[in-house]
Amino acid sequence: MSKVVCVLYDDPVTGYPKKYARDDLPKLTHYPDGQSLPTPQGIDFKPGALLGSVSGELGLRKFLESRGHKLVVTSDKDGPKSRLAKEIVDAEILISQPFWPAYATADLIGKAPKLKLIVTAGIGSDHTDLQAAMNRGITVAEVTYCNSISVSEHVVMMILSLVRNYIPSHDWVVKGGWNIADCVERSYDVEGMNVGTVAAGRIGLAVLRRMKPFDVKLHYTDRHRLPESVEQELGLTFHQSVESMVRVCDVVTINCPLHPETEGMFNDALIAKMKRGAYIVNTARGKICDRDAIVRALKSGQLAGYAGDVWFPQPPPRNHPWRTMPHEGMTPHISGSSLSAQSRYAAGTREILECYFDRRPIRSEYLIVDRGQLAGTGKHSYSAGNATRGSEEAAKFKAAPASAPAAKKKPKARKKKTR
Ligand code: NDP
16 A cells, blocks of 8 residues: 655635536647657546546546545645644655645655655656655656647737736726726836746747747747748747747746756846847746845836746745735746646646556656656756755745735826816
């Protein structure tokens, strides 16, 4: 019998849904590069259901219990008194999602002598201290590609929202206004702009493909260059360094993993090299950007806007400055957790567990760490080390009253000027 601890985000405040906005999901068989979607032997959920929250249980309970395993599901994940800290001591498998990550620090791993497998039900395993996992021989796996396209759609939405000033304009409608000048004084067309991605992996390349029809000039920087045919097809300009790329871009989208090489990449020095009035969209990881440098740049006007769904830590404290900084288009970490993506990452998690229990190899594209070293996708896209430092701060979120979300002061409706 194995004990599986699964950390998931809370159910909706209105309760677990009884019905959904739509009745079905489109049926996909392959990802754009030909990789097959998850292939578990079976699933015990209806695609389109809310699986990523506590009551959804990633659709795993029946499967695990029918094989005699114990499943513990909790959202209480941060701090030494959390349910996670209590349950991890005899757990063999830890599952969580980047949206509500169980920070598998060296300390937590040290408290879990039986831990053998850490699964990210999603993409991005930076919430695990990969070095500590390597040292202990723990396998780390994630569901590669499961939500890459979901995120790329979100990136396009955020680029358009920022450049066209969508959210503040929407706010005027809700406030009962018709303040066209207030809405458009920061509104531009994307057409003709220089748009660049830091990393052209699964998400980065999908963003480039989706931005192409907007008649923009496309740029990228990456550790490995894309095939020449792809560069030509999309008219891409490759940059050897991120510095070279940001100098010419009006919009920069960040799509690389967080690892020691990318932590704090967008700091004061790099942002100073950007064009004044550039936009950053970061759906990769909060820690790739220096928190306070972003706030400073938005206040000074060096950046015209910043949007994203990734923060550090998660959940961020209620007084995190990104909640209230000017010209932001932030959401909680949701881009990779659409109901469509959930059915894929739940199925992928089940596939990984079936392989583990049946002693079959886990697909190499799902592997991040195996047999004490970076493996599979981890070997290609990550560098060794630890990016979990500072995650203890996530415990502060709980300490604040649940009914007091930080609300940004909305601008008062100004009197119309008549000339
Ligand atoms: P991929 O592994 O397909 O792509 C990652 C790319 O980043 C690779 O091309 C890799 O280069 C490149 N890269 C790594 N380090 C650097 C660096 N220092 N400079 C430039 N490029 C670098 O992953 P995905 O595209 O699917 O996902 C990327 C990241 O997006 C995830 O790691 C995760 O952090 C985040 N994500 C966010 C989600 C959300 O919900 N917001 C959901 C899913 C992912 P190479 O391999 O060529 O060395």
